[in-house]
Amino acid sequence: MQSSSLTRYEQQDALGVAMTVVIGFEGSANKIGVGIVRDGEVLSNPRRTYITPPGQGFLPSETAKHHRSVILTVVREALDEAELSPADIDCVAYTKGPGMGAPLVTVALVARTLAQLWGKPLLGVNHCIGHIEMGRLITQANNPTVLYVSGGNTQVVAFSERRYRIFGETIDIAVGNCLDRFARVIKISNDPSPGYNIEQMAKKGTEYVELPYTVKGMDVSFSGVLSYIEEAAHKMLSSGQCTAEDLCFSLQETLFSMLVEITERAMAHCGSQEVLIVGGVGCNLRLQEMMGIMCKERGAKLFATDERFCIDNGAMIAQAGWEMFRSGYVTELPDSWITQR
Structure with missing residues (x-):
C-alpha cells in the first residue's frame, strides 16, 4: 500500500507505532531544497541551485528571485517522489537561519503559507543543527x-x-x-x-x-x-x-x-574518538583524506557524506525538524520569523 493512501498519523511501522512525516524547506543561500523524512528515512530530497557567471557571487535579491521562481515546482517534486500528499505530512519545517536575509524570507513565507493551507504545525530550524543531524542520520555516528x-x-x-x-x-x-x-x-x-x-x-x-x-x-x-x-x-x-x-x-x-x-x-x-564532517565544503575528498589520516593516527573514526546530504538540502531541515517535533517543539505563527545570525 502506498503511503499516500493513508491519512495523517495513520502511517504506521511494522509494530503498529504511528510514524511521523516532516517536510523541510531549505533556502539560506543559493540552493533551494525541499526534503521529506519519515522516521529516519529520506523519502525525497530535490534541489535547485542558483548559478552565476564566473567571477561573480550571488546577490541576496537575485537569489531570492530564483528561489521564488522554482520553489513550488520543487515542492511538487518532493511530494511526488515520496508518493505522498499534503494530508500525509505531520509537520512543516523551514530554515529559520542563519543565512542570507532575502532567500530566508522567501522560504519562510512559503513554509508558513503551506502550513496554514494544509493545517499543519510549523517549525523553525537552525540551519547548522540541520547539517549536523543529517550527518548523524546518514553516517550513524554516535557522539562525534x-x-x-x-x-x-x-x-x-x-x-x-x-x-x-x-x-x-x-x-x-x-x-x-x-x-x-x-x-x-x-x-x-x-x-x-x-x-x-x-x-x-x-x-x-x-x-x-x-x-x-x-x-x-x-x-x-x-x-x-x-x-x-x-x-x-x-x-x-x-x-x-x-x-x-x-x-x-x-x-x-x-x-x-x-x-x-x-x-x-x-x-x-x-x-572523542569520532569526527563527523558536515556542510558543503565537507564534500571535498582532500579534506576527508587529510582528516582521515589524523583520525587513523589517533585510532579514531571519520564520518562524512557525499554531495546529496553534505550540500544544503531540504532533508536536513526535515530531519532536524523531526527531532524537534518528536520532542514537543512547535513554532507559533507570530514567532515564525527568520534570523541571519
Missing part, C-alpha cells in the same frame, strides 16, 4: 566531534552537557567563502560550485606556494590567507612563477591543515 564547514560557517562543534557547544570557529570569514572569493579572482566557473572546481584543479597542482597559516588557540582566521593569495595570484600567474592549479592546491592544503588542527584539539578536549 563535528567539523561544520560551508560557505557561511566554519565551526568545530561537540555535544556536551545536553547541548551543542562551539569549541572553535573562524574569527572572520568562513572557509567556503574564502574558496569562493578566490575562485572569483581567477575566474573559475560557479557550475556546479566554485569549491568543487577548485578541488578538481588542485589535483593537478604540483608546486606548493607558501601561504599564511593562522590558528589562534581553538579558532582560525582565513581573511589574511585570502588577501595574500589574491595578491600572489596577480603577480605569480602573470609572471609564470606558478599555475592556477598550483595556487588551488596550495590554498586547499593550507586551509584544510588549519581545520584538521583545531578539530584534533577539540577531540582531545572532549575525549
